[in-house]
Structures are given as C-alpha cells and as structure tokens.
Amino acid sequence: MHSNGHIHENGAGIEPILWILFALVIVIYIAAGVVSNRRYKKWPLYRTFFWILGIICAAFAIIGPIANRAHMDFTAHMVGHLLLGMIAPILLVLAAPISLALRTLDVPSARRLSKVLKSWPLRILSNPILASALNIGGLWILYTTGLYGVMQQNVLLHALVHFHVFIAGYLFTASMIYMDPSPHRFSFMFRAIVFAISLAGHDILSKYIYAHPPSGVTKEQAESGGMIMYYAGDAIDLALICILFYQWFKATRPKESLAL
Numbered sequence: 001m002h003s004n005g006h007i008h009e010n011g012a013g014i015e016p017i018l019w020i021l022f023a024l025v026i027v028i029y030i031a032a033g034v035v036s037n038r039r040y041k042k043w044p045l046y047r048t049f050f051w052i053l054g055i056i057c058a059a060f061a062i063i064g065p066i067a068n069r070a071h072m073d074f075t076a077h078m079v080g081h082l083l084l085g086m087i088a089p090i091l092l093v094l095a096a097p098i099s100l101a102l103r104t105l106d107v108p109s110a111r112r113l114s115k116v117l118k119s120w121p122l123r124i125l126s127n128p129i130l131a132s133a134l135n136i137g138g139l140w141i142l143y144t145t146g147l148y149g150v151m152q153q154n155v156l157l158h159a160l161v162h163f164h165v166f167i168a169g170y171l172f173t174a175s176m177i178y179m180d181p182s183p184h185r186f187s188f189m190f191r192a193i194v195f196a197i198s199l200a201g202h203d204i205l206s207k208y209i210y211a212h213p214p215s216g217v218t219k220e221q222a223e224s225g226g227m228i229m230y231y232a233g234d235a236i237d238l239a240l241i242c243i244l245f246y247q248w249f250k251a252t253r254p255k256e257s258l259a260l
Contacts, residue, residue, distance in 0.1 A: 015063045022059040026052055029097065032104040040103055047095045054091030057083045062162060071152060074214070074221035078228045084162060085135070085169035086236045093173045094243075098180035114181075123184040128175040128191050132198040135172040138164055140205055142214075149215030172198070177243045188248040195244065199237050206230035 029051045033043040060066050061084035069076035098117070102110050116122065124130060142148055142161060151157050174180070176191055210226030213219055 018063050019059070022055055022063075026055050029095070029100065032100050036100060036103040043100060043103070047100070050091045051095035051097065054088045054095060057091060058088040058166060061088070074217045074225040075228060078225040081139075081165060082228070082232050082236065085139075085165040086233065088166065089169035089173040090236065090240060090243075092170060093177060093179050096179045102181065117181060118183045125171055126175050126182060126184050128172075128186055128194040131168070131171040131175040132194055132201075134164075135168040136198050136201040136205070138168050139202070143205065143209055144212070144214075146215050148217070152216065173240065176240060177247060188244070188251065191244065192248075195237075195241065199234075202233055202237070203230060206233060 030048060033048055036043045061080040066076055066080050066083070070080045071077075098113070101113060105113065142151075142165075147161070151161050174182070175186075176195055178185065206226045206229035208226075209229060210223050213222030217225070
C-alpha cells in the first residue's frame with residue numbers, strides 16, 4: 001500500500017493536542033469517581049481501571065506508532081481497527097460512565113441526562129439491530145467500496161471514519177451488555193440472536209478482505225489483515241459473549257442464591 005505523507009504531516013501537528021484530550025478524559029473520570037465517593041459508597045476501582053485502559057486503547061489507534069504505521073500498512077490498520085472499534089468500546093462500557101455521571105452530577109443535570117437516555121433518538125440508537133447495522137454495515141462499506149482508498153487521501157474523512165468506527169463499536173457493545181442504566185432494554189434471547197448474526201457478518205467480511213483486497217492494499221497485506229480481523233475479532237467477541245451469558249445466567253438464577 002502507498003504511504004500518504006499528506007495525512008501523516010497533518011496528523012503530526014495535532015498529535016500533542018489529542019494526547020492532552022485523551023489525558024483529560026481520564027482525569028475527568030477519576031475526578032468524578034472522587035466526587036462520587038464522597039456522596040455514595042465507593043466507586044469500584046476496577047471500573048476506573050477499565051476506563052483508563054479503554055482510553056489508552058482508543059488513543060493508540062489514533063495516535064502513536066500503530067496509527068502512524070496504519071497509513072502504509074494494512075495489518076497495522078487492522079490492529080488499530082480492533083483497538084478502536086472492539087477492545088476500547090468493551091472496556092469503556094464496562095467502566096459504566098453514565099452511571100458515574102448520574103452519581104456525580106447535581107440533581108437537575110442528572111435529571112436532564114436521564115431524560116436524554118429515555119428519548120426516542122436514543123431508543124433507536126440503542127436498538128441492537130440498528131447498532132449492529134451501523135457497526136458491521138459501516139465496516140462492509142469501508143472495506144468493499146473505494147472508501148478505504150479515499151480515506152487515506154483525506155484527513156477529514158480519515159477522522160470521520162475513525163469516529164464512526166469507535167461510536168458504532170460503543171453503541172453495539174452497550175446494546176449487547178447493559179452496564180449503565182438503559183431504559184430501552186431488550187431480552188437476552190433477542191440480543192444473543194442479533195449478536196450471532198453480526199458475528200457472522202464480521203467473519204464473512206474478514207474472509208472477503210482476505211480474498212478481495214481493499215483499494216490500494218496488496219494481496220499479502222489483505223491476507224494478514226483479514227486473518228487478524230477474523231481470529232482476533234472472534235477472540236474479542238468471545239469475551240463479549242461471556243459477559244452477555246454471565247449476565248443472562250445471573251438474571252435467571254433463583255434470587256436466594258444471589259445473596260450467597
């Protein structure tokens with residue numbers, strides 16, 4: 001694949017700003033945890049750990065050596081895709097940021113946030129079918145059309161694609177496992193079926209990439225990228241399946257045993 005100096009140069013100037021923003025997002029979460037601890041029982045430390053780790057994964061997908069290499073190396077691009085679209089969203093959902101926000105905000109702000117969570121746009125976005133379509137459908141469009149090649153030439157488009165990959169990954173994860181208050185809940189069976197279909201869509205796409213390299217990608221790069229997407233993607237999805245089934249098991253267990 002050809003290297004693109006144009007994006008690389010534009011990205012270099014913005015890197016320090018992005019590092020600061022990522023650090024700020026970590027600091028805000030920790031500060032919210034401190035405030036919350038004064039009012040309620042202690043905010044679990046493991047959730048803070050998940051948040052920090054999730055932000056670091058997202059950061060490494062956008063800035064730093066992996067991100068810089070991704071412009072000329074499809075394998076590195078695929079590692080970045082897994083970090084940004086799959087690993088970071090799971091970690092950030094496990095950090096339950098909305099629950100923390102509701103505990104930290106004053107009553108009027110918390111009520112406003114609750115209202116937003118109950119609104120019809122969020123009902124649509126939190127529907128597992130739509131979340132899966134945005135997540136898997138977006139990837140099909142990226143890798144089976146000329147979009148991947150065009151993205152490498154355009155800084156704004158590059159940023160938009162990365163933003164979509166992250167947001168779609170987060171929405172998908174949050175629609176599958178409920179860690180935060182979710183007014184529009186779906187049954188475990190329904191979520192498991194949607195998950196199975198989207199997993200198949202992800203696997204088929206990785207095989208398609210292996211056989212049909214995206215625009216500007218060599219056959220060797222497409223093969224290694226497709227394999228990373230298939231095997232590593234399945235390993236990450238397995239973690240998500242385990243969480244979903246654990247929640248399902250917990251929800252259907254007799255209540256007396258939960259007290260043990």
